Amino acid sequence: MFEFRSVSDLNSYAGGLLESHEVLGSVSVSGELTGLSINRQSGHMYFSLKDSRAQVSCVMFSSYAGRLNFRPEDGIKVKITGSCGLYAPYGKFQIKVTTMQREGTGDLMEQYMLLYSRLAEEGLFDADHKKPIPVLPRRIGVITSPTGAVIHDIINTLNRRNPHYDILLYPVNVQGEKCPGDVISGIEYFSKSRSVDVIIIARGGGSLEELFGFNDEELARKVYACDIPIISAVGHEINNTLCDAAADLRVPTPTAAAELVIAAYEDLVNDIANRRILLNMAVKNLLSVHKRRLDNLKNHKALYSPMFYVQKQRNLLDSLEERMLFSGNRLVDREKNRLINDLTALRTGFDSMIRSKQNELRIYIDRLDSLSPLNVLKRGYSCITRNDTVITSVKDLDIGQEIKVSMADGTVDVTVDRINMNSEEDI
Amino acid sequence: MADKKFIYEEAVAELESIVNSLNNGNVSLDDSIKLYSRGVELASLCNDKISEVEKKISMIDRDTLEEIPFEDKGE
Numbered sequence: 001m002f003e004f005r006s007v008s009d010l011n012s013y014a015g016g017l018l019e020s021h022e023v024l025g026s027v028s029v030s031g032e033l034t035g036l037s038i039n040r041q042s043g044h045m046y047f048s049l050k051d052s053r054a055q056v057s058c059v060m061f062s063s064y065a066g067r068l069n070f071r072p073e074d075g076i077k078v079k080i081t082g083s084c085g086l087y088a089p090y091g092k093f094q095i096k097v098t099t100m101q102r103e104g105t106g107d108l109m110e111q112y113m114l115l116y117s118r119l120a121e122e123g124l125f126d127a128d129h130k131k132p133i134p135v136l137p138r139r140i141g142v143i144t145s146p147t148g149a150v151i152h153d154i155i156n157t158l159n160r161r162n163p164h165y166d167i168l169l170y171p172v173n174v175q176g177e178k179c180p181g182d183v184i185s186g187i188e189y190f191s192k193s194r195s196v197d198v199i200i201i202a203r204g205g206g207s208l209e210e211l212f213g214f215n216d217e218e219l220a221r222k223v224y225a226c227d228i229p230i231i232s233a234v235g236h237e238i239n240n241t242l243c244d245a246a247a248d249l250r251v252p253t254p255t256a257a258a259e260l261v262i263a264a265y266e267d268l269v270n271d272i273a274n275r276r277i278l279l280n281m282a283v284k285n286l287l288s289v290h291k292r293r294l295d296n297l298k299n300h301k302a303l304y305s306p307m308f309y310v311q312k313q314r315n316l317l318d319s320l321e322e323r324m325l326f327s328g329n330r331l332v333d334r335e336k337n338r339l340i341n342d343l344t345a346l347r348t349g350f351d352s353m354i355r356s357k358q359n360e361l362r363i364y365i366d367r368l369d370s371l372s373p374l375n376v377l378k379r380g381y382s383c384i385t386r387n388d389t390v391i392t393s394v395k396d397l398d399i400g401q402e403i404k405v406s407m408a409d410g411t412v413d414v415t416v417d418r419i420n421m422n423s424e425e426d427i
Numbered sequence: 428m429a430d431k432k433f434i435y436e437e438a439v440a441e442l443e444s445i446v447n448s449l450n451n452g453n454v455s456l457d458d459s460i461k462l463y464s465r466g467v468e469l470a471s472l473c474n475d476k477i478s479e480v481e482k483k484i485s486m487i488d489r490d491t492l493e494e495i496p497f498e499d500k501g502e
Contacts, residue, residue: 136435138480146486146497155484155499164478169486169497189487268477272470275442279466282449286459289452 008088015086018093024084027095030103031055033078035207038065045072049080049095050209058082060097070102074208075109078102108208112215116242119217124224130248131229133260134197136268139166140261141196141228143186146171150202150254157258162265168196174203179213183243187222187230198261199226201243202233202254214241223247233257377408394419435476442469 004010018024031049038045043062048055058080072078082097119125144150146169158165170189172182183201190196201223203214213219214234220242223230232247233254244250251257263271369375373383383406384391391397397416405412445466448454454462486497 132436134436135439136476152499159482163482164480166480166483167485167497168494169484171486171489185489189492265477269474271439272473272477275439275446275473276467276470278446279442279449279463279470282446283459283463283466286449286452286454287456290456290459 007091011086011088011091015088018084018086021084026081026083028079028081029056029095030077030079032108033072033076034074034209036072036074045097047072049078057087057092057094058097059087059094060100064098068100072100075112076102108212112208112212112242115215115217116245119220119242119246124220125245129224133229133231133249135263137197137262139168139196141168141170141186141190141199142202143170143172143183143190143199144202144254145174148204150174150204153254154200154202154258157255158262161259162262162268164265165262173213175206175210175213177213180216180219183213184216184219184222187226190228191226194228196228199228199230200233200254200257200261201230201247202257204254211241214243216242219243220246231257231261374408377406382407394421433472433476435473438469438473438476442466442473445469 004013029049031051034048034050034055036045036047043065045060045062045065047058047060049058050056060080060082079101080095080097081099082095084093084095086092087094123129142151142154144154151169155167158167168190170186172186173179174183186201187199190199201214203211211234214232223232223243223246229249230247231249231251232241232244233251233256234241234243240250249260251260377383384403385406386397386401386403391403397403397419399416399419401416403414403416405414445462448462449459449466484497484499485494487493488495
Protein backbone atom coordinates (compact mmCIF):
# COMPACT_ATOMS: atom_id res chain seq x y z
CA MET A 1 0.00 0.00 0.00
CA PHE A 2 1.28 3.40 -0.93
CA GLU A 3 0.86 6.02 1.61
CA PHE A 4 0.25 9.53 0.22
CA ARG A 5 1.39 12.42 2.31
CA SER A 6 -1.66 14.48 1.43
CA VAL A 7 -4.90 14.56 -0.56
CA SER A 8 -3.19 16.97 -2.91
CA ASP A 9 -0.49 14.42 -3.59
CA LEU A 10 -3.10 11.72 -4.21
CA ASN A 11 -5.12 13.86 -6.62
CA SER A 12 -1.98 15.05 -8.34
CA TYR A 13 -0.77 11.48 -8.85
CA ALA A 14 -4.16 10.24 -10.13
CA GLY A 15 -4.45 13.24 -12.42
CA GLY A 16 -1.04 12.59 -13.84
CA LEU A 17 -1.94 8.95 -14.48
CA LEU A 18 -5.08 9.93 -16.35
CA GLU A 19 -3.35 12.52 -18.48
CA SER A 20 -0.55 10.22 -19.46
CA HIS A 21 -2.81 7.18 -19.99
CA GLU A 22 -2.52 5.96 -23.58
CA VAL A 23 -6.33 5.86 -23.99
CA LEU A 24 -7.67 8.44 -21.55
CA GLY A 25 -4.92 10.91 -22.35
CA SER A 26 -6.52 11.61 -25.70
CA VAL A 27 -10.22 10.86 -26.13
CA SER A 28 -13.09 11.69 -28.42
CA VAL A 29 -16.71 11.36 -27.21
CA SER A 30 -20.20 12.43 -28.21
CA GLY A 31 -22.94 13.58 -25.83
CA GLU A 32 -25.57 16.20 -25.01
CA LEU A 33 -24.19 19.45 -23.75
CA THR A 34 -25.72 20.54 -20.45
CA GLY A 35 -25.18 22.89 -17.52
CA LEU A 36 -23.16 25.27 -19.64
CA SER A 37 -21.60 28.26 -17.93
CA ILE A 38 -19.03 30.68 -19.23
CA ASN A 39 -16.74 32.62 -16.92
CA ARG A 40 -17.13 36.17 -18.10
CA GLN A 41 -13.68 37.25 -17.05
CA SER A 42 -11.60 34.33 -18.20
CA GLY A 43 -13.84 33.14 -21.04
CA HIS A 44 -13.39 29.51 -19.90
CA MET A 45 -16.39 27.27 -20.60
CA TYR A 46 -17.64 24.74 -18.00
CA PHE A 47 -20.26 22.17 -18.91
CA SER A 48 -21.14 18.50 -18.77
CA LEU A 49 -21.64 15.96 -21.49
CA LYS A 50 -24.30 13.35 -20.91
CA ASP A 51 -26.40 10.60 -22.27
CA SER A 52 -29.45 9.03 -20.64
CA ARG A 53 -27.41 7.20 -17.98
CA ALA A 54 -24.24 9.13 -17.27
CA GLN A 55 -22.54 12.44 -17.48
CA VAL A 56 -19.04 13.81 -17.32
CA SER A 57 -17.71 17.24 -16.40
CA CYS A 58 -15.83 19.20 -19.01
CA VAL A 59 -13.78 22.36 -19.16
CA MET A 60 -12.83 24.17 -22.33
CA PHE A 61 -10.31 26.93 -21.80
CA SER A 62 -10.83 30.20 -23.56
CA SER A 63 -7.93 29.68 -25.93
CA TYR A 64 -9.84 26.69 -27.37
CA ALA A 65 -13.35 27.99 -26.79
CA GLY A 66 -12.52 31.11 -28.80
CA ARG A 67 -12.07 28.98 -31.88
CA LEU A 68 -15.62 27.58 -31.85
CA ASN A 69 -17.61 28.34 -34.97
CA PHE A 70 -21.02 28.03 -33.23
CA ARG A 71 -22.60 29.19 -30.01
CA PRO A 72 -22.79 26.22 -27.68
CA GLU A 73 -25.96 25.89 -25.59
CA ASP A 74 -27.66 23.38 -23.35
CA GLY A 75 -29.41 20.57 -25.10
CA ILE A 76 -27.36 20.40 -28.24
CA LYS A 77 -25.46 17.28 -29.16
CA VAL A 78 -21.72 17.71 -29.59
CA LYS A 79 -18.62 15.64 -30.24
CA ILE A 80 -15.55 16.71 -28.35
CA THR A 81 -11.91 15.78 -28.24
CA GLY A 82 -9.61 16.32 -25.27
CA SER A 83 -7.78 14.64 -22.45
CA CYS A 84 -9.14 13.19 -19.24
CA GLY A 85 -7.83 14.48 -15.96
CA LEU A 86 -8.69 15.19 -12.38
CA TYR A 87 -9.61 18.63 -11.06
CA ALA A 88 -7.58 18.47 -7.92
CA PRO A 89 -9.48 21.01 -5.72
CA TYR A 90 -12.65 18.86 -5.91
CA GLY A 91 -11.11 15.56 -6.92
CA LYS A 92 -13.44 15.73 -9.86
CA PHE A 93 -12.98 13.62 -12.96
CA GLN A 94 -13.10 15.85 -16.03
CA ILE A 95 -12.19 16.24 -19.64
CA LYS A 96 -10.09 19.15 -20.80
CA VAL A 97 -11.75 19.82 -24.12
CA THR A 98 -9.72 21.07 -27.05
CA THR A 99 -12.22 20.80 -29.94
CA MET A 100 -16.00 20.65 -30.13
CA GLN A 101 -18.23 19.93 -33.07
CA ARG A 102 -21.97 20.14 -33.31
CA GLU A 103 -23.85 16.90 -33.90
CA GLY A 104 -27.47 17.86 -34.39
CA THR A 105 -29.74 18.66 -31.46
CA GLY A 106 -29.69 16.66 -28.30
CA ASP A 107 -32.40 14.12 -27.51
CA LEU A 108 -34.05 16.00 -24.62
CA MET A 109 -34.00 19.23 -26.55
CA GLU A 110 -35.36 17.46 -29.61
CA GLN A 111 -38.17 15.92 -27.57
CA TYR A 112 -38.99 19.32 -26.14
CA MET A 113 -38.99 21.04 -29.52
CA LEU A 114 -41.22 18.40 -31.06
CA LEU A 115 -43.70 18.53 -28.19
CA TYR A 116 -43.62 22.32 -28.17
CA SER A 117 -44.52 22.64 -31.83
CA ARG A 118 -47.24 19.97 -31.53
CA LEU A 119 -48.90 21.72 -28.56
CA ALA A 120 -48.44 25.12 -30.17
CA GLU A 121 -50.26 23.84 -33.23
CA GLU A 122 -53.06 22.61 -30.96
CA GLY A 123 -53.43 26.16 -29.65
CA LEU A 124 -52.21 25.54 -26.08
CA PHE A 125 -50.06 28.66 -26.17
CA ASP A 126 -52.50 30.94 -28.00
CA ALA A 127 -52.53 34.50 -26.72
CA ASP A 128 -56.30 34.83 -27.03
CA HIS A 129 -56.86 31.95 -24.61
CA LYS A 130 -54.90 33.66 -21.89
CA LYS A 131 -56.94 34.98 -18.97
CA PRO A 132 -56.32 38.36 -17.36
CA ILE A 133 -54.61 38.39 -13.98
CA PRO A 134 -56.83 39.95 -11.27
CA VAL A 135 -55.69 43.30 -9.96
CA LEU A 136 -56.57 42.61 -6.37
CA PRO A 137 -56.56 38.86 -5.62
CA ARG A 138 -58.00 38.04 -2.22
CA ARG A 139 -55.98 34.87 -2.00
CA ILE A 140 -52.92 33.77 -3.94
CA GLY A 141 -52.14 30.09 -4.54
CA VAL A 142 -48.47 29.25 -4.87
CA ILE A 143 -47.22 25.93 -6.20
CA THR A 144 -43.55 25.55 -5.35
CA SER A 145 -41.11 23.99 -2.95
CA PRO A 146 -41.81 24.89 0.72
CA THR A 147 -38.09 25.20 1.22
CA GLY A 148 -35.56 27.31 -0.60
CA ALA A 149 -35.31 30.71 -2.12
CA VAL A 150 -38.43 30.76 -4.25
CA ILE A 151 -41.17 31.00 -1.62
CA HIS A 152 -38.91 33.22 0.43
CA ASP A 153 -38.45 35.65 -2.50
CA ILE A 154 -42.19 35.71 -3.13
CA ILE A 155 -43.05 36.46 0.50
CA ASN A 156 -40.32 39.09 0.77
CA THR A 157 -41.50 40.83 -2.38
CA LEU A 158 -45.11 40.83 -1.19
CA ASN A 159 -44.13 42.14 2.23
CA ARG A 160 -42.27 44.96 0.58
CA ARG A 161 -44.95 45.92 -1.95
CA ASN A 162 -48.29 45.08 -0.44
CA PRO A 163 -48.74 43.58 3.02
CA HIS A 164 -52.43 42.90 2.37
CA TYR A 165 -52.01 39.43 0.93
CA ASP A 166 -53.11 35.94 1.75
CA ILE A 167 -50.96 33.10 0.43
CA LEU A 168 -51.88 29.45 0.25
CA LEU A 169 -48.83 27.34 -0.56
CA TYR A 170 -49.17 23.97 -2.21
CA PRO A 171 -45.81 22.30 -1.56
CA VAL A 172 -44.32 20.32 -4.45
CA ASN A 173 -41.08 18.82 -5.69
CA VAL A 174 -39.82 21.20 -8.32
CA GLN A 175 -37.30 18.73 -9.66
CA GLY A 176 -37.13 15.06 -10.45
CA GLU A 177 -39.65 12.44 -11.41
CA LYS A 178 -42.30 13.53 -8.92
CA CYS A 179 -42.29 17.12 -10.13
CA PRO A 180 -44.90 17.02 -12.93
CA GLY A 181 -47.40 14.92 -10.92
CA ASP A 182 -46.98 17.17 -7.87
CA VAL A 183 -47.60 20.32 -9.82
CA ILE A 184 -50.60 18.75 -11.57
CA SER A 185 -52.13 17.77 -8.21
CA GLY A 186 -51.57 21.33 -6.99
CA ILE A 187 -53.45 22.77 -9.98
CA GLU A 188 -56.21 20.21 -9.45
CA TYR A 189 -56.45 21.06 -5.76
CA PHE A 190 -56.86 24.79 -6.40
CA SER A 191 -59.28 24.21 -9.29
CA LYS A 192 -61.46 22.04 -7.11
CA SER A 193 -61.32 24.00 -3.86
CA ARG A 194 -61.82 27.38 -5.61
CA SER A 195 -59.88 28.79 -2.66
CA VAL A 196 -57.65 31.22 -4.60
CA ASP A 197 -58.06 33.94 -7.26
CA VAL A 198 -54.72 33.35 -8.96
CA ILE A 199 -52.00 30.68 -8.99
CA ILE A 200 -48.25 31.13 -9.16
CA ILE A 201 -46.18 28.16 -10.32
CA ALA A 202 -42.60 28.97 -9.47
CA ARG A 203 -39.14 27.50 -9.48
CA GLY A 204 -35.63 28.87 -9.54
CA GLY A 205 -33.45 28.60 -12.62
CA GLY A 206 -31.78 25.38 -13.59
CA SER A 207 -30.47 23.27 -16.38
CA LEU A 208 -32.76 21.85 -19.01
CA GLU A 209 -32.80 18.52 -17.14
CA GLU A 210 -33.66 20.19 -13.85
CA LEU A 211 -36.53 22.04 -15.44
CA PHE A 212 -37.66 19.11 -17.49
CA GLY A 213 -40.53 18.28 -15.16
CA PHE A 214 -42.15 21.50 -16.36
CA ASN A 215 -41.98 20.30 -19.95
CA ASP A 216 -44.42 17.51 -19.18
CA GLU A 217 -47.25 17.33 -21.70
CA GLU A 218 -49.99 16.56 -19.16
CA LEU A 219 -48.81 19.39 -16.94
CA ALA A 220 -48.92 21.81 -19.88
CA ARG A 221 -52.49 20.69 -20.65
CA LYS A 222 -53.55 21.13 -16.99
CA VAL A 223 -52.13 24.64 -16.95
CA TYR A 224 -53.97 25.43 -20.17
CA ALA A 225 -57.30 24.04 -18.93
CA CYS A 226 -57.22 25.61 -15.48
CA ASP A 227 -60.06 28.11 -14.84
CA ILE A 228 -57.98 30.14 -12.42
CA PRO A 229 -55.38 32.44 -14.00
CA ILE A 230 -51.86 31.01 -13.72
CA ILE A 231 -48.60 32.92 -13.58
CA SER A 232 -45.63 30.72 -14.44
CA ALA A 233 -42.21 31.63 -13.12
CA VAL A 234 -40.20 28.55 -13.90
CA GLY A 235 -36.56 28.95 -14.64
CA HIS A 236 -34.96 32.15 -15.78
CA GLU A 237 -35.08 34.22 -18.90
CA ILE A 238 -33.10 31.80 -21.04
CA ASN A 239 -35.36 28.86 -20.23
CA ASN A 240 -38.79 28.56 -21.65
CA THR A 241 -40.75 25.57 -20.44
CA LEU A 242 -44.06 24.23 -21.73
CA CYS A 243 -45.54 25.24 -18.37
CA ASP A 244 -44.41 28.84 -19.02
CA ALA A 245 -45.77 28.78 -22.56
CA ALA A 246 -49.21 27.45 -21.53
CA ALA A 247 -49.62 29.78 -18.56
CA ASP A 248 -51.72 32.96 -18.73
CA LEU A 249 -48.68 35.02 -17.85
CA ARG A 250 -45.03 34.01 -17.89
CA VAL A 251 -42.47 35.90 -15.90
CA PRO A 252 -38.72 35.37 -15.64
CA THR A 253 -38.44 35.04 -11.86
CA PRO A 254 -40.52 34.26 -8.75
CA THR A 255 -39.87 37.84 -7.62
CA ALA A 256 -41.40 39.13 -10.84
CA ALA A 257 -44.40 36.84 -10.25
CA ALA A 258 -44.91 38.35 -6.81
CA GLU A 259 -44.63 41.84 -8.28
CA LEU A 260 -47.27 41.15 -10.90
CA VAL A 261 -49.69 39.05 -8.87
CA ILE A 262 -50.80 42.02 -6.82
CA ALA A 263 -50.42 45.72 -7.43
CA ALA A 264 -48.30 47.67 -4.98
CA TYR A 265 -50.43 48.89 -2.08
CA GLU A 266 -49.42 52.50 -2.63
CA ASP A 267 -50.27 52.27 -6.33
CA LEU A 268 -53.72 50.92 -5.52
CA VAL A 269 -54.39 53.65 -2.95
CA ASN A 270 -53.11 56.34 -5.33
CA ASP A 271 -55.13 54.91 -8.19
CA ILE A 272 -58.37 55.13 -6.23
CA ALA A 273 -57.45 58.58 -4.91
CA ASN A 274 -56.78 59.76 -8.47
CA ARG A 275 -60.06 58.30 -9.65
CA ARG A 276 -61.85 60.20 -6.89
CA ILE A 277 -60.15 63.39 -8.02
CA LEU A 278 -61.18 62.68 -11.60
CA LEU A 279 -64.73 61.98 -10.43
CA ASN A 280 -64.87 65.26 -8.50
CA MET A 281 -63.41 67.19 -11.42
CA ALA A 282 -65.87 65.61 -13.82
CA VAL A 283 -68.88 66.40 -11.66
CA LYS A 284 -67.58 69.94 -11.03
CA ASN A 285 -67.17 70.51 -14.74
CA LEU A 286 -70.61 69.15 -15.40
CA LEU A 287 -72.13 71.34 -12.69
CA SER A 288 -70.42 74.40 -14.11
CA VAL A 289 -71.83 73.51 -17.53
CA HIS A 290 -75.30 73.33 -15.99
CA LYS A 291 -74.66 76.53 -14.07
CA ARG A 292 -73.64 78.35 -17.24
CA ARG A 293 -76.81 77.15 -18.91
CA LEU A 294 -78.83 78.36 -15.93
CA ASP A 295 -77.08 81.74 -15.94
CA ASN A 296 -77.82 82.12 -19.60
CA LEU A 297 -81.47 81.43 -18.89
CA LYS A 298 -81.51 83.76 -15.89
CA ASN A 299 -80.11 86.55 -17.99
CA HIS A 300 -82.77 86.01 -20.57
CA LYS A 301 -85.33 88.87 -20.77
CA ALA A 302 -88.15 86.42 -20.36
CA LEU A 303 -86.95 85.60 -16.84
CA TYR A 304 -85.60 88.84 -15.43
CA SER A 305 -88.57 90.67 -16.95
CA PRO A 306 -91.52 88.31 -16.80
CA MET A 307 -93.72 90.83 -18.65
CA PHE A 308 -91.38 90.56 -21.60
CA TYR A 309 -93.41 87.91 -23.28
CA VAL A 310 -96.70 89.45 -22.34
CA GLN A 311 -95.49 92.74 -23.78
CA LYS A 312 -94.25 90.95 -26.83
CA GLN A 313 -97.60 89.29 -27.29
CA ARG A 314 -99.37 92.53 -26.66
CA ASN A 315 -97.27 94.28 -29.25
CA LEU A 316 -98.09 91.55 -31.63
CA LEU A 317 -101.77 91.94 -30.86
CA ASP A 318 -101.53 95.70 -31.29
CA SER A 319 -99.95 95.43 -34.62
CA LEU A 320 -102.52 92.88 -35.68
CA GLU A 321 -105.27 95.13 -34.49
CA GLU A 322 -103.79 98.05 -36.37
CA ARG A 323 -103.54 96.08 -39.45
CA MET A 324 -107.10 94.86 -39.07
CA LEU A 325 -108.41 98.37 -38.37
CA PHE A 326 -106.48 99.77 -41.23
CA SER A 327 -107.86 97.29 -43.62
CA GLY A 328 -111.29 97.66 -41.93
CA ASN A 329 -111.13 101.43 -42.33
CA ARG A 330 -110.24 101.03 -45.87
CA LEU A 331 -113.33 98.92 -46.36
CA VAL A 332 -115.59 101.41 -44.54
CA ASP A 333 -114.06 104.32 -46.39
CA ARG A 334 -114.70 102.67 -49.65
CA GLU A 335 -118.33 102.10 -48.73
CA LYS A 336 -118.67 105.60 -47.41
CA ASN A 337 -117.19 107.12 -50.49
CA ARG A 338 -119.48 105.09 -52.61
CA LEU A 339 -122.44 106.29 -50.56
CA ILE A 340 -121.26 109.86 -50.72
CA ASN A 341 -120.79 109.54 -54.40
CA ASP A 342 -124.21 108.08 -54.74
CA LEU A 343 -125.70 110.78 -52.58
CA THR A 344 -123.91 113.48 -54.48
CA ALA A 345 -125.03 112.01 -57.72
CA LEU A 346 -128.53 111.81 -56.34
CA ARG A 347 -128.43 115.33 -55.06
CA THR A 348 -126.96 116.66 -58.25
CA GLY A 349 -129.65 114.88 -60.20
CA PHE A 350 -132.35 116.15 -57.88
CA ASP A 351 -131.04 119.70 -57.96
CA SER A 352 -130.83 119.77 -61.69
CA MET A 353 -134.26 118.29 -61.91
CA ILE A 354 -135.63 121.01 -59.58
CA ARG A 355 -133.73 123.67 -61.48
CA SER A 356 -135.18 122.50 -64.79
CA LYS A 357 -138.67 122.34 -63.29
CA GLN A 358 -138.23 125.88 -61.89
CA ASN A 359 -137.12 127.08 -65.28
CA GLU A 360 -140.08 125.39 -66.87
CA LEU A 361 -142.36 127.01 -64.33
CA ARG A 362 -140.80 130.41 -64.89
CA ILE A 363 -141.35 130.02 -68.59
CA TYR A 364 -144.97 129.13 -67.95
CA ILE A 365 -145.38 132.03 -65.58
CA ASP A 366 -143.74 134.36 -68.08
CA ARG A 367 -146.01 133.06 -70.68
CA LEU A 368 -148.99 133.52 -68.35
CA ASP A 369 -147.82 137.01 -67.55
CA SER A 370 -147.62 137.90 -71.17
CA LEU A 371 -151.17 136.65 -71.66
CA SER A 372 -152.63 138.62 -68.71
CA PRO A 373 -154.90 141.49 -69.88
CA LEU A 374 -153.39 143.65 -67.17
CA ASN A 375 -150.07 143.54 -68.87
CA VAL A 376 -151.75 144.61 -72.16
CA LEU A 377 -153.37 147.50 -70.33
CA LYS A 378 -149.86 148.38 -68.87
CA ARG A 379 -148.55 148.75 -72.34
CA GLY A 380 -151.26 151.52 -72.97
CA TYR A 381 -154.15 149.46 -74.25
CA SER A 382 -157.65 149.85 -72.71
CA CYS A 383 -160.59 147.58 -72.49
CA ILE A 384 -164.18 148.84 -73.18
CA THR A 385 -167.12 147.16 -71.58
CA ARG A 386 -170.77 147.78 -71.44
CA ASN A 387 -172.84 146.09 -68.89
CA ASP A 388 -169.74 143.97 -68.19
CA THR A 389 -169.57 142.81 -71.78
CA VAL A 390 -166.32 143.49 -73.61
CA ILE A 391 -166.95 145.58 -76.72
CA THR A 392 -164.58 144.55 -79.49
CA SER A 393 -166.30 146.27 -82.44
CA VAL A 394 -167.66 149.81 -83.02
CA LYS A 395 -170.53 148.20 -84.60
CA ASP A 396 -171.73 147.10 -81.15
CA LEU A 397 -172.02 150.69 -80.03
CA ASP A 398 -174.49 153.48 -80.49
CA ILE A 399 -174.10 157.15 -79.94
CA GLY A 400 -175.10 158.23 -76.45
CA GLN A 401 -174.54 154.92 -74.90
CA GLU A 402 -172.70 154.79 -71.60
CA ILE A 403 -169.55 152.63 -71.70
CA LYS A 404 -166.76 151.84 -69.25
CA VAL A 405 -163.12 152.23 -70.27
CA SER A 406 -160.78 150.04 -68.14
CA MET A 407 -157.13 151.07 -68.02
CA ALA A 408 -154.23 149.67 -65.97
CA ASP A 409 -154.73 151.86 -62.95
CA GLY A 410 -158.51 152.48 -63.04
CA THR A 411 -161.75 152.93 -65.03
CA VAL A 412 -163.40 155.82 -66.76
CA ASP A 413 -167.15 156.14 -67.49
CA VAL A 414 -167.67 157.78 -70.83
CA THR A 415 -170.49 158.55 -73.34
CA VAL A 416 -170.21 157.73 -77.00
CA ASP A 417 -170.25 161.03 -79.07
CA ARG A 418 -169.36 159.79 -82.52
CA ILE A 419 -168.71 156.54 -84.26
CA ASN A 420 -166.02 156.37 -86.84
CA MET A 421 -165.87 153.20 -88.80
CA ASN A 422 -162.57 152.11 -90.31
CA SER A 423 -162.45 151.36 -94.00
CA GLU A 424 -161.85 147.86 -95.19
CA GLU A 425 -158.28 148.70 -96.26
CA ASP A 426 -157.42 149.82 -92.68
CA ILE A 427 -158.40 146.58 -91.08
CA MET B 428 -62.57 33.24 -4.70
CA ALA B 429 -63.68 36.86 -4.56
CA ASP B 430 -67.24 37.22 -3.38
CA LYS B 431 -69.66 37.64 -6.23
CA LYS B 432 -71.09 40.88 -4.88
CA PHE B 433 -68.03 42.98 -5.33
CA ILE B 434 -65.30 42.49 -7.91
CA TYR B 435 -62.59 45.08 -7.66
CA GLU B 436 -61.87 45.26 -11.39
CA GLU B 437 -65.55 45.69 -12.20
CA ALA B 438 -65.91 48.40 -9.59
CA VAL B 439 -62.92 50.25 -11.03
CA ALA B 440 -64.28 49.84 -14.56
CA GLU B 441 -67.69 51.19 -13.46
CA LEU B 442 -66.01 54.11 -11.74
CA GLU B 443 -64.09 54.83 -14.92
CA SER B 444 -67.23 54.74 -17.03
CA ILE B 445 -68.98 57.07 -14.57
CA VAL B 446 -66.13 59.59 -14.91
CA ASN B 447 -66.35 59.26 -18.70
CA SER B 448 -70.12 59.80 -18.69
CA LEU B 449 -69.77 62.88 -16.50
CA ASN B 450 -66.98 64.23 -18.71
CA ASN B 451 -69.17 63.66 -21.71
CA GLY B 452 -71.49 66.39 -20.45
CA ASN B 453 -74.64 64.89 -21.91
CA VAL B 454 -75.93 63.90 -18.50
CA SER B 455 -78.94 65.49 -16.87
CA LEU B 456 -78.44 67.13 -13.50
CA ASP B 457 -80.47 64.41 -11.79
CA ASP B 458 -78.49 61.63 -13.43
CA SER B 459 -75.18 63.32 -12.72
CA ILE B 460 -75.97 63.48 -9.03
CA LYS B 461 -76.92 59.79 -9.05
CA LEU B 462 -73.74 58.92 -10.97
CA TYR B 463 -71.60 60.98 -8.65
CA SER B 464 -73.05 59.33 -5.55
CA ARG B 465 -72.46 55.91 -7.11
CA GLY B 466 -68.89 56.92 -7.99
CA VAL B 467 -68.15 58.03 -4.43
CA GLU B 468 -69.64 54.80 -3.13
CA LEU B 469 -67.52 52.70 -5.53
CA ALA B 470 -64.35 54.59 -4.66
CA SER B 471 -64.87 54.03 -0.96
CA LEU B 472 -65.72 50.33 -1.51
CA CYS B 473 -62.51 49.97 -3.53
CA ASN B 474 -60.55 51.70 -0.80
CA ASP B 475 -61.96 49.27 1.75
CA LYS B 476 -61.10 46.31 -0.47
CA ILE B 477 -57.49 47.39 -0.92
CA SER B 478 -56.83 47.06 2.80
CA GLU B 479 -59.34 44.34 3.55
CA VAL B 480 -57.08 41.29 3.24
CA GLU B 481 -55.05 40.54 6.36
CA LYS B 482 -51.55 39.23 5.78
CA LYS B 483 -51.62 35.46 6.07
CA ILE B 484 -49.44 32.60 4.84
CA SER B 485 -50.74 29.05 4.93
CA MET B 486 -49.72 25.77 3.41
CA ILE B 487 -51.65 22.71 2.32
CA ASP B 488 -50.81 19.55 4.21
CA ARG B 489 -50.60 17.17 1.27
CA ASP B 490 -51.65 14.20 3.40
CA THR B 491 -54.72 15.70 5.02
CA LEU B 492 -55.35 18.56 2.53
CA GLU B 493 -55.75 20.76 5.60
CA GLU B 494 -54.49 24.31 5.63
CA ILE B 495 -51.69 24.73 8.15
CA PRO B 496 -49.70 27.86 9.05
CA PHE B 497 -46.54 28.26 7.04
CA GLU B 498 -43.39 29.72 8.42
CA ASP B 499 -40.92 31.14 5.97
CA LYS B 500 -37.54 29.91 7.09
CA GLY B 501 -35.67 31.92 4.50
CA GLU B 502 -32.95 30.57 2.27
